[in-house]
Amino acid sequence: MDDAHRVVAAYWAAAEARDWDTFAGLLAEQVVYEGPQTRERVRGRAAYLRFNAEGFPGEWHLTVQRIVGQGPHAASWIEMSEAGERYPGLCFFDLDADGKIARITDFWPGPCELPASRAHLVERY
Amino acid sequence: MDDAHRVVAAYWAAAEARDWDTFAGLLAEQVVYEGPQTRERVRGRAAYLRFNAEGFPGEWHLTVQRIVGQGPHAASWIEMSEAGERYPGLCFFDLDADGKIARITDFWPGPCELPASRAHLVERY
Numbered sequence: 561m562d563d564a565h566r567v568v569a570a571y572w573a574a575a576e577a578r579d580w581d582t583f584a585g586l587l588a589e590q591v592v593y594e595g596p597q598t599r600e601r602v603r604g605r606a607a608y609l610r611f612n613a614e615g616f617p618g619e620w621h622l623t624v625q626r627i628v629g630q631g632p633h634a635a636s637w638i639e640m641s642e643a644g645e646r647y648p649g650l651c652f653f654d655l656d657a658d659g660k661i662a663r664i665t666d667f668w669p670g671p672c673e674l675p676a677s678r679a680h681l682v683e684r685y
Numbered sequence: 686m687d688d689a690h691r692v693v694a695a696y697w698a699a700a701e702a703r704d705w706d707t708f709a710g711l712l713a714e715q716v717v718y719e720g721p722q723t724r725e726r727v728r729g730r731a732a733y734l735r736f737n738a739e740g741f742p743g744e745w746h747l748t749v750q751r752i753v754g755q756g757p758h759a760a761s762w763i764e765m766s767e768a769g770e771r772y773p774g775l776c777f778f779d780l781d782a783d784g785k786i787a788r789i790t791d792f793w794p795g796p797c798e799l800p801a802s803r804a805h806l807v808e809r810y
Binding site for chain 2: 565594595596597598599600601602603607610611614615616617625626628629630633634635637648650652665667668669670671672673674677678681682683684685
């Protein structure tokens, strides 16, 4: 088993470099991607490569804030920047027995209003 | 250093049980909580306990989907359920040298529309 932290670091480095060959080499043939917020799913390495290479054509750049790996599981928090905007992305990864990424679950939380019910319990930044 | 996975599992078990004494015992005195979506911040164990005990009075329940721990870092993905709704919560944790939770960054991604630009590249579920 490869180290999940190292695999996810390589995944994000390859995405940032648009190095789709290296990116593909990290994926299991039967990789499944899910985005629960939109309820979108992509199955298989070829479809997932196309999704990444064609689905996000903008001039985005990412920086890794945290990667945590344990056994076959990892999580990452990245900051994406595009057209002067910055927003966080959170991903959970499961690796297969060969150390390839077999499952990716991806979250992109947007800004939202602070509920009045807890406004007296926090500060703002 | 305590194991970060174990500490975060205990954190969520205590939250689900509303066992605020156990919850407090897992926190560093100078714990800092941040919610980047609302840009809210809470500093210190006493304020953070009050934030949790008073800020979320509903009949919520949580189930852990993933916890990943590595050294002093951990990430969790939980599903929260309340009033028939279910929604995911993602947290990143940093522990101090005593194994206490010193930093929590919390994300609650809501549902959103699938961009038309990648609709041909995914299936829906």
